[in-house]
Amino acid sequence: MDEVERFEESLAPAAPLALTHGLVDTDSAKALAAVDQRIAFYNEIRKRTVKLTLPQDWVDMGGKPYLQGQGVQRLKQPWGLYFRDVRIEPTLEETRTRLRRGEHVSVEVIGMAGSRVTGEESVFLGGRSSDDGFFADRKGGIEQLDAEDLRKAAITNWEVRAGTDLLGLRGLTWADLERFGFKRGEGGTVSYRQSGESTGATSRKPIVNEIKSGLEIAFGPKALDALKTLTTFKSEKDGKMVSMSSWEALDKASDKWLYRILADVKKEVAAWQQTQEAAKAEPQPKLV
Numbered sequence: 001m002d003e004v005e006r007f008e009e010s011l012a013p014a015a016p017l018a019l020t021h022g023l024v025d026t027d028s029a030k031a032l033a034a035v036d037q038r039i040a041f042y043n044e045i046r047k048r049t050v051k052l053t054l055p056q057d058w059v060d061m062g063g064k065p066y067l068q069g070q071g072v073q074r075l076k077q078p079w080g081l082y083f084r085d086v087r088i089e090p091t092l093e094e095t096r097t098r099l100r101r102g103e104h105v106s107v108e109v110i111g112m113a114g115s116r117v118t119g120e121e122s123v124f125l126g127g128r129s130s131d132d133g134f135f136a137d138r139k140g141g142i143e144q145l146d147a148e149d150l151r152k153a154a155i156t157n158w159e160v161r162a163g164t165d166l167l168g169l170r171g172l173t174w175a176d177l178e179r180f181g182f183k184r185g186e187g188g189t190v191s192y193r194q195s196g197e198s199t200g201a202t203s204r205k206p207i208v209n210e211i212k213s214g215l216e217i218a219f220g221p222k223a224l225d226a227l228k229t230l231t232t233f234k235s236e237k238d239g240k241m242v243s244m245s246s247w248e249a250l251d252k253a254s255d256k257w258l259y260r261i262l263a264d265v266k267k268e269v270a271a272w273q274q275t276q277e278a279a280k281a282e283p284q285p286k287l288v
Contacts, residue, residue: 003173011132045118046168050177052078055186056209058177065177065184068206069156070213072163073269075259080116081163088151096147104142107154113162126158149259152266207258208250214265218272230264 057071075081088109090098098105106129114121131146164170174184215223224247232243244250250258 013109042168044170048184049075049079049169050172050180054213056213057184058186059184059206059209060174060185064175065172065174067160067164067169068210069160070210070217071255072160072216072219074166075163076273079118079167081113081166081213082116083111083113083159083162085112086155086158088154090268092147092151095150097129099145099147099150100143102142104129105147105150109158111158113159113166115166118166122162122166124158124162124165126154126161128154128157146259147261152263193250207246207262209260211250211258211265212247214262214269216264218268222225226268227261230261230268 052075053067053071054074057068057074058065059068060066072081079128080287082283084172086109088107090107095105106127108125110123110125112121113124128143128150130150174182178184211227213221215226227247228243228245229274231249232241244253250261253261
């Protein structure tokens with residue numbers, strides 16, 4: 001019987017805790033043993049999950065480690081994470097209309113998420129608001145914010161909340177991560193002014209890391225070639241085709257260009273995930 005089977009067996013309803021002459025009876029002792037087994041199982045999940053992530057998947061936010069969307073994408077396949085029955089409010093068109101009027105919009109996402117490995121499943125809530133520090137560095141007023149970018153950020157926030165909760169990653173400290181060789185701030189730092197807006201100098205690195213990690217997930221060793229393809233365009237000055245030929249070029253890109261690349265990368269990662277799911281769904285040849 002493997003860990004998962006033992007875990008599922010431990011989910012059977014336990015008998016009420018009963019005392020006999022001051023001692024825990026046999027049924028209660030079994031119930032407590034099952035609880036201990038479950039705790040040990042989840043501690044092991046947390047340890048193995050952290051080992052599956054990379055340093056650039058974690059950013060320092062207010063002194064605490066925060067797993068980015070790219071990290072959750074990396075964990076989907078090994079833990080069989082799934083997200084379904086998603087409801088997003090307001091609609092894309094309503095969001096776009098309100099932003100054009102100069103109104104701040106909060107996009108809320110609610111849906112079911114679970115793990116096919118642990119058997120855990122629950123409803124989770126997430127979202128983003130146009131006045132979040134996440135969008136503070138965009139040039140122009142609120143009218144310039146892309147409604148689709150706000151919507152995608154809300155979905156990512158929801159997936160991160162669900163994934164970290166399902167895999168026991170909520171409440172981790174840098175001391176916890178340092179045991180696995182991760183250094184604080186190695187993947188970037190997001191800090192906030194008193195007004196609640198993020199400081200511009202620190203918020204770009206996580207975006208650059210997310211672009212790089214996303215391409216590595218979808219294209220493996222050909223990630224840099226994929227970056228060149230995604231960033232190829234014709235120069236308005238001389239009509240020549242230009243592209244980003246190194247990861248360092250991302251550091252010099254404008255905010256608008258970075259967000260555009262990130263949106264394209266997320267599409268590529270989603271397409272890669274669909275391919276992986278389709279491959280799993282194909283009937284396997286029977287051994288004779």
